[in-house]
Amino acid sequence: MSKTITIDGKTIPFEEGQTIMDAAMAAGVYIPHLCHQPEFTPHGSCKLCTVKVNGRNCSACTYPAMDGQDVLNETKELVDDRKKITQMLFVEGNHFCPSCEKTGNCQLQAVAYHLNMLDNHFPLFYPDREVDASHAEVMIDHNRCIFCALCVRASQQTDGKDVFTLSGRGIHKHLVVNAQSGLLKDTDIDATDRAAHICPTGAILIKRTGYQVPIGERIYDHKQIDQVALETEHLKHGE
């Protein structure tokens, strides 16, 4: 007998060791997420993937699937609150979609559309953050960082390097790079590194590739993020 959980009443099988996110994605059920990518160790920090498991809020990306769990995903309460969490991510940084190269390819933007986010709701923080354009091929715009740690994990787990880390505490959290100068040019990052391509927002970009794909022909211009995630992340997971 294979073990199962239910998500919004739908029965979903899982294998031992899978998280609720793993099981859901494999079964074609999308749970919004930003800090999670199946190729890396789950982080559990963005909290967008919060689901109710037997009445308790849990992060689907880190919480193990266990036989008989009753999981709620698409309730009005969860969807509304995920929207507010996304709004929090918008107001703590400086996100100006119309002038950002990542627009249309940005997961933060796409999740916001998916959750029907129409305003910021919260007051903006307008933090003073820098742009690091020192590297010949890769740039960091700290204004757009959402502290998902995907670049940190990609650098360690795929590239075998330690280019990035999250430093500081509370609202002063920030991304630092592994160089005495504090500049990306003095790190050992390469433009071909996984870490240079994993950013869900426009915080880490490859130089001289801007607008090669015109607006209107980008990933999320024609598809919702749930469809894209299920197509791409599920495939990777099955590999």
Add this chain to the structure above:
Amino acid sequence: MKQFIQGIVGNNHQATHLLQILRQIQSRYHYIPEAAIEQLSGLLNIPRTQIIGVVEFYSFFHLTPRGQYELLISDSITDHMLGKKNLLDYLENKLGVAVGEVRADGVVSLDNTSCTGMCDQGPAGLVNGYALTRLDRSGIDKIAALINQQKPLSEWPSELFQVDDNIYKPGLLLNQQLEQGAALRAVLQRGIKETLTEIDKSGLRGRGGAGFKTAIKWQFCSEEQQAERYAVCNADEGEPGTFKDRVLLNALADQVFEGMTVCAAIIGAKQGFLYLRGEYLHLYDKLQNILDRRRRNGLLGSNILDAGWDFDIEICLGAGAYICGEESALIESLEGKAGIPRNRPPYPVTQGYLGKPTVVNNVETFLAAAGIAVNGGDWFAGIGTEKSKGTKILSISGDCARPGIYEYPFGVTIQTILHDCGADDVLGVQVGGPSGSFISDQEFERKLAFEDLATGGSFIIFNTSRNILDMVHNFTDFFAHESCGFCTPCRVGTSLLKKQMDKIVEGHGSAGDVVALEELCQLVKNYSHCGLGQTAANPILTTLERYPDLYQSRLKEISYEPGFDLDGALETARRMANRDDAGAHLAQIEANEHE
């Protein structure tokens, strides 16, 4: 410096010691120099980013130089109630340095710090990590003179550093006189399994506040199929208004260590740690001496009581981070990392320190365990209520005649406590610290117990002259300052709570703002990663529930108020246009509405 760092690292190149190494560097140089980071990165074989991540996480580490005298003043609400603000202004003038700054000559720096655990003898502070108590103007005059003469701390008058226990009401545990080694001999005599049965029978639950049953935690840990296990004592009492662990470690450390050793026997641990909050540096040498004496007396180390029983305890100091009181963050910190709470499961009893099964318990829990090992479970279970056995040791501060340490059987009413400590004209009590609840004068018949008011022991009394919103403001700022920043709801949410409270308290709130505040509270409470975020909104929620009018009265009587100062925002434009006439000013909303 190279030699100094080589000296402290010695032959121990484990990255788990990073925190302790950084403490020594900060103490010697008053910051963590770039060269030290480079050198440590090589010696410990860790990336420099990892070191920077740790330095920037803990309040007591700095990347830029602080003064040779690093002066910190406690920002607990109790310090404020004792006149902290005036004293800080006086101190700024006297020393010629502003809060948050280093004086131009580099001799002294001044800043605020979260509650230092001296609430019964404040206003309090720290100088180069050592506790200062009962600060007043004459004390500050002395301190300023000593600093200006650059007198080493060892030559400062000892009364500046005097820390009193202030035990006013001892009970079952505080009255207990145990002969050294009594609990260990009792374990040998009774048997390990049988001792666990007694702990179980006692009904002892964790004294940190969460109240998990101690015997079950120990049993789970002992059943893990692992060769190594660890017993950890959580002495990181950072909850503002709590100071009983400081007193227990000053007065009854032997019994606490004995409780840890009993735990080690039951779970099968060879190594233990006392995680001592950095603010209690003044206890460090004394505790080390006690551990040494216990080793000499065959009560610690190898072959304890000649019974082939090995267990030792290492003291690790924190560096200013409330979050490290959370058990998995504490374990991260013990491993030399930033104190970011882990994802659970796995729980520490299965994967704790270095991934090995680990028991983390409060100081008071280990103290009680030592007593139970000697006297048996019934001794403890005979006191208290059905669901909350035994006694609770309270740290009482605020508006009362006798602030200090009180021990009560569980089930005691708030009224009884207020009477005993000499509190009159009471408006309410903050039970369990900022993360607990505010209790109004209508609820003084309520009881301290897991089934009614659960508490880690913080008990702050407010009389009718106090302003509740000032308290809420202080607590809300505290959580925003201490949020580790890992998860979105807490990182952003605690800062949003602070902004929203500022808006209301400063009179910029309008009709929808209290509703918006409450919504935000629920979001932070329900979605945060750990207990810090889940309780950060409690000061607002528990007072909003009891005093809704207090919040409403601060609102403007308009339906909408801009989130910022409209006229203020035009200042730059006025300057550029060189205008200051009436047409260059904009009213907020009222004027238009009245037209």
